[in-house]
Each structure stands twice: as C-alpha cells, then as structure tokens.
Amino acid sequence: MDDRTPILDSGILSSLDVVELVIFIESLRGEEVDVDSIEPEALLNVDSLFETFFKAFGR
C-alpha cells in the first residue's frame, strides 16, 4: 500500500469509516469539513486526501 492505493475500492475503508476519517481530519485541521462539498474523488487515496484537506492550509 502506498499514497496512491485506492482506499475505498480496495476495502481498506468502508463508507461507514469515512465518517471517522472526516472527524480525524477535522481534529488535525482544527475546523470542520463541509462533507456536502466533498467530491468523491477527494476520498480516492492518501494523495487526494492531502491535496483536498491540507494543501490550502499550508501543512
């Protein structure tokens, strides 16, 4: 597994685990994630997660 392994398709995470992932990301970012505005591609892999949730925050 690497940063481009698909996390939903490979069964690493189920759609129910996504909630936990989002809450964890929020704790790292220190603010809420607007789930309704997330494009499905954002949850593809570690690269896309970083790109979507952290790049703009300069982390």
Added chain:
Amino acid sequence: MNAITAPPAPETSTQLSTRLSRASVKKLWNVYGDIAWPESVDIGGEWFMTPELVSLYGTPAWDALDETGRKRLSFYDLVNFFSLTLHGERPLVQGLCNQMYARQNAEVTEYIHHFLDEENKHMVMFGEFCSRYAGKVYAQKKLVVPKTYAKGEEDVTFFIKVLIVEELGDYYNVMMQRDASIAPISREINRIHHADEARHIIFGRRLLAELWNEHAPKWQPETLTGLRTWLAGYLKASWNDFYNPTAYKDAGIADAYDARQAALAAECCREHRRRVSRKLVDYFIDTGILEAEPAL
C-alpha cells in the same frame, strides 16, 4: 385434558396499520401551535439532558468539568442528539415515499402518510430547537456510497436503518420525558417525540420482520453475511454519531477529539451503549436478522 390451541397469529402489518392510523388521527398535533418555546434558555444554568445520558458521562473529561461545565455540555449534547435524529429522519422520509402506493397495500400506505407527516413535524421541531437556542443544526458526516442490492435487500436495509435511529433515540426520549430535573422544553420535546415514535417502532418491527421472512430465505450466503456485517458496522457508526467533537468544542472542552476517542473506548460508555441497544439487538436476534450481539 385441555384442548391444545394454537397461539394467536401475530397481527399483520395491514391490520396493525389500520389500528395505528386511527391512533395517529386521534393524537394529531400541531408543531406550529402546540409547543411553548421559551424566549431563551439558560445554558450552563440548567440541565438539558439527564446527566447519565450525556455522552461523556463517567469519562475523565466529565470528571474534569464543574457543575456549570456539565450543564453546558448537556445543552450541546442535546443539540447534537436532536441534530442526529433530524439527519436520521431525512432519508427516512425519502425512503417512506418510495414505500407508499408502489410496494405497499392501501392500509399500509395510509399509515405511511401519517408516518411521513409525523417525521416532517419532528424535523421542524428539532430544527427549531437547535436553530433557536444554539444558532445551528450540527452537520452530519455520513457519505452515501451507491451500492447494488439483492432482491428485497434494499427494503430490508432501509427498515433496519429506520429501526436503529428510532429505537436508540426512543430510549433517550423515554428517560428524559420522565426527568423532572431537566429544562421543561427539553422534556416536552422528548415527550412529543416518544408519543409518535412508539407507533413507528411497532410498525417498523412488524414490517421489517415480514420483509425479512419474505426475502432473506432466497438470498445467497454472501448476501446474508454481507448484510449482517454491514448492520453491525452501521449500528456502531450510529453510536459514534452520539459523540460529536464539535459539540464538545462548543461546550468549551479543549481536547474535544481526545474526549471523544476516550469515551468511545471507555468501558462505562460501552456498557451504556449495550444497555441502550439491548431491546433492538434482541429483536434482530429473535428475527434471525443477526446471529449474535455485535461489538459496540
């Protein structure tokens, strides 16, 4: 020797619907007129939930709070409880629309009209409380991923979700409607909700059992296993929603995320989740939908 008589056949969903529709008409209420909303509430000054039902009760984060802090947390935890119930009712209403006329008979359809009416009013009521006193409804974090189903599996899944949101919530409603030490507006909303939910739960239990008996025997073993695994995960995920770090933050708890993780792992909280889930889990096991108690 006494003659052996067969036990009375259980009431079918059709017979039940007729009875429940009559009760709904008799107990019809008006969400816009029947609730006396206080001008303001005293956050930190009064209890909004029964302390034992506050999600962090018994954990180190709870112990670290003084009385004002605990009361304050009980307010934001109630806003979270109402928010998650509201978010559970949204897809419920959507799914009920798919059940009426097309799939169900006239009696069941008539009751679904009441069910829909009541759920819509609940959302108005919960939304009003949250917006009026907290200035917001907490967002839900669930994401819907499209799935393909075996015949009947989608309906079974739908009524399982309905039952989970309604039965867990009802335990809280019943406890709080009895608690004279919490804010009257909280007590009143819990009372109103339980009055309707009692009917919804009887109906949901009956209909789900019928759907299960009709479809499950025809499913492949993989479908059965898949559904049971999903159910256990869904129940756990539904419980996780009761622990909202945003609510903890609003209540002034500094390490909101850690407080949540600690409560999810704490033995006292796990015991609470098992106790609240007991009736529901027993139902799933009695009907054969689950084979064993899932980990909570």
